[in-house]
Amino acid sequence: MPFVSVPPVMPPTSDSLIVARGLTKRFGDFTAVDGIDVEVHRGEAFGFLGPNGAGKSSTMRMIGCVSSPSDGSMHVFGLDAATHGAQIRARIGVVPQLDTLDTELSVKENLWLYGRFFDLPRAECRRRATELLEFAQLTDRADSIVDNLSGGMKRRLSIARSLINEPELLLLDEPTTGLDPQARHVLWDRLYRLKQQGVTLVLTTHYMDEAEQLCDRLVVMDQGHIVAEGSPRDLIARYSTREVLELRFAADGNEAAAAQLAGIGDRLELLPDRVLIYADDGETALTETHHRGLSPESALVRRSSLEDVFLQLTGRSLAD
Amino acid sequence: MSHLATPGPLRVVSWHAALYRRLWRVNVLSSLVQPLVYMLGLGVGVGTLVDRNTASGDLLGGGSYVAFVAPGLLVTTTMVLASGESMWPVMAGLRWSRGYHGMAATPLSATDIVLGHAVWTTVRSLIATGAVACVLALFTDTRSWGLIPAVVAAAFVGLAFAMPLMAYSIDAEMDGGFPAIQRFVITPLFLFGGAFYPVTLLPAAVEWVAKAAPLWHGVVVARAFTTPGGAPIDWLAVAGHLGYTLLFSVAGTLVAVRRLRRRLYP
Numbered sequence: 356m357p358f359v360s361v362p363p364v365m366p367p368t369s370d371s372l373i374v375a376r377g378l379t380k381r382f383g384d385f386t387a388v389d390g391i392d393v394e395v396h397r398g399e400a401f402g403f404l405g406p407n408g409a410g411k412s413s414t415m416r417m418i419g420c421v422s423s424p425s426d427g428s429m430h431v432f433g434l435d436a437a438t439h440g441a442q443i444r445a446r447i448g449v450v451p452q453l454d455t456l457d458t459e460l461s462v463k464e465n466l467w468l469y470g471r472f473f474d475l476p477r478a479e480c481r482r483r484a485t486e487l488l489e490f491a492q493l494t495d496r497a498d499s500i501v502d503n504l505s506g507g508m509k510r511r512l513s514i515a516r517s518l519i520n521e522p523e524l525l526l527l528d529e530p531t532t533g534l535d536p537q538a539r540h541v542l543w544d545r546l547y548r549l550k551q552q553g554v555t556l557v558l559t560t561h562y563m564d565e566a567e568q569l570c571d572r573l574v575v576m577d578q579g580h581i582v583a584e585g586s587p588r589d590l591i592a593r594y595s596t597r598e599v600l601e602l603r604f605a606a607d608g609n610e611a612a613a614a615q616l617a618g619i620g621d622r623l624e625l626l627p628d629r630v631l632i633y634a635d636d637g638e639t640a641l642t643e644t645h646h647r648g649l650s651p652e653s654a655l656v657r658r659s660s661l662e663d664v665f666l667q668l669t670g671r672s673l674a675d
Numbered sequence: 676m677s678h679l680a681t682p683g684p685l686r687v688v689s690w691h692a693a694l695y696r697r698l699w700r701v702n703v704l705s706s707l708v709q710p711l712v713y714m715l716g717l718g719v720g721v722g723t724l725v726d727r728n729t730a731s732g733d734l735l736g737g738g739s740y741v742a743f744v745a746p747g748l749l750v751t752t753t754m755v756l757a758s759g760e761s762m763w764p765v766m767a768g769l770r771w772s773r774g775y776h777g778m779a780a781t782p783l784s785a786t787d788i789v790l791g792h793a794v795w796t797t798v799r800s801l802i803a804t805g806a807v808a809c810v811l812a813l814f815t816d817t818r819s820w821g822l823i824p825a826v827v828a829a830a831f832v833g834l835a836f837a838m839p840l841m842a843y844s845i846d847a848e849m850d851g852g853f854p855a856i857q858r859f860v861i862t863p864l865f866l867f868g869g870a871f872y873p874v875t876l877l878p879a880a881v882e883w884v885a886k887a888a889p890l891w892h893g894v895v896v897a898r899a900f901t902t903p904g905g906a907p908i909d910w911l912a913v914a915g916h917l918g919y920t921l922l923f924s925v926a927g928t929l930v931a932v933r934r935l936r937r938r939l940y941p
């Protein structure tokens with residue numbers, strides 16, 4: 356046992372499902388997660404946002420007890436993750452970023468077998484599998500071999516499978532990546548229902564609308580650090596203006612226009628395809644734009660969203 | 676909900692069994708056909724040649740060549756099967772379909788997965804050698820109750836190859852090494868490991884190599900039981916030979932658990 360200095364463990368308050376202190380993950384010399392503090396309460400939906408490589412999955416894997424922290428401490432359900440991994444895993448459901456389905460087996464078999472891993476009796480596995488097939492809208496594909504399913508169906512099966520042990524805590528690493536818009540909305544609805552049944556949700560996502568829809572609270576990670584924390588509404592209020600004016604100029608005109616737009620609104624962001632002006636009143640900013648003799652090809656005033664917060668905090672748009 | 680907990684390795688075995696259910700017909704069929712082909716090809720062809728050469732009678736323990744080769748067939752069958760099962764499928768579990776990672780997210784542990792593999796390999800060995808034994812029971816020269824303990828000896832050999840190879844496959848970067856193992860380890864042992872002629876016929880150095888591998892020890896034990904009218908069984912020698920194969924199984928298991936734990940729970 357390596358001797359590590361662990362900060363005094365605060366006894367998790369009764370409604371704290373996950374308590375991480377100084378949580379760190381190193382791979383060789385590289386620090387993927389750099390001493391973060393996270394607390395997730397029972398019954399809430401909590402999100403991790405951040406650009407590629409921010410350390411979201413590394414964090415999720417530590418919470419799921421399939422990766423041990425290099426430093427710091429973590430308690431899940433009040434149990435120390437370093438010593439009670441199996442007990443914690445028995446009570447959580449995990450949807451990893453990469454599917455781990457048995458592609459040569461049928462949809463149904465995937466569910467049954469996963470139930471067996473949790474040592475559920477066979478009859479119980481079958482009963483839950485039937486329910487979960489319904490939940491994931493895969494009932495008519497129950498006997499299909501997983502290899503032959505579409506990417507979105509596989510994802511739905513992964514999610515259904517993660518629920519086989521009726522988990523109290525569900526970890527979803529980019530659950531809707533690769534789903535079509537309709538399937539995403541169905542999934543949001545299902546996750547919302549689970550939350551109403553008292554299941555705690557922890558998810559990562561690159562979709563800001565998803566985070567706004569689902570998360571009560573979220574953190575934005577960048578390069579292994581937490582750079583902001585709060586409810587979606589808080590974060591927008593704190594890091595963005597009320598409105599945003601989006602301007603598009605003719606080919607390659609954005610940069611030149613940005614120079615002339617300086618001073619309008621609170622802040623200006625130049626993106627490859629458009630210019631964003633952050634202002635409490637977008638219409639006024641647009642009027643000012645016209646006053647300066649600029650004629651954008653298109654102009655749009657919208658409310659600020661999490662996407663703007665993300666851009667402000669990480670300097671990256673989500674599309675990269 | 677009160678029921679007796681199923682041990683982790685057995686839960687892993689039900690996973691293997693589900694995958695096997697898709698292919699067992701082909702598998703068992705080839706387990707039956709292959710020995711039949713060898714029996715006819717070697718037994719009838721080479722056997723006739725050898726049996727006419729009276730001088731070889733002593734070397735073969737007094738029986739026919741077919742009777743001499745039969746236990747060799749049993750044991751090499753498990754060696755080939757258990758090795759194959761411990762290379763590509765292990766890589767698939769970790770890298771391709773990633774089934775091991777799925778299990779790692781449940782209460783199952785690396786130890787459960789490795790022991791599950793050991794139990795499952797033993798089951799597979801028994802099924803395959805059982806099929807070979809059934810074929811051997813068709814011929815008067817090779818029909819004996821000794822086939823049953825011979826099948827058990829073969830299972831020991833299967834495990835002695837399976838576990839070290841599982842340990843190897845867990846850390847193997849690509850499957851590039853697997854064909855080499857088959858070509859430079861499994862096939863030479865198949866030919867030089869004492870299955871088709873006594874290893875004493877080999878040059879001394881090769882003989883020692885053959886005897887160092889677990890295959891020969893299993894063949895010797897299997898042969899002791901199946902040789903018609905053979906000497907009485909020396910149980911101490913049997914225990915020694917099987918104990919030797921167990922060293923490989925245990926060492927392989929320990930290394931495999933350590934490596935798999937590092938892979939699944941970095």
Ligand SMILES: Nc1ncnc2c1ncn2[C@@H]1O[C@H](COP(=O)(O)OP(=O)(O)OP(=O)(O)O)[C@@H](O)[C@H]1O
Binds near residue numbers: 382410413
């Ligand atoms: N097993 C590993 N070995 C070495 N480096 C790793 C390993 N796993 C992750 N990393 C590195 O840690 C960093 C964080 O990776 P992580 O997967 O946690 O990011 P992420 O926020 O989930 O990104 P994405 O949005 O692309 O999924 C990356 O730079 C990655 O290369």
Ligand SMILES: [Mg+2]
Binds near residue numbers: 452528
């Ligand atoms: Mg990730």
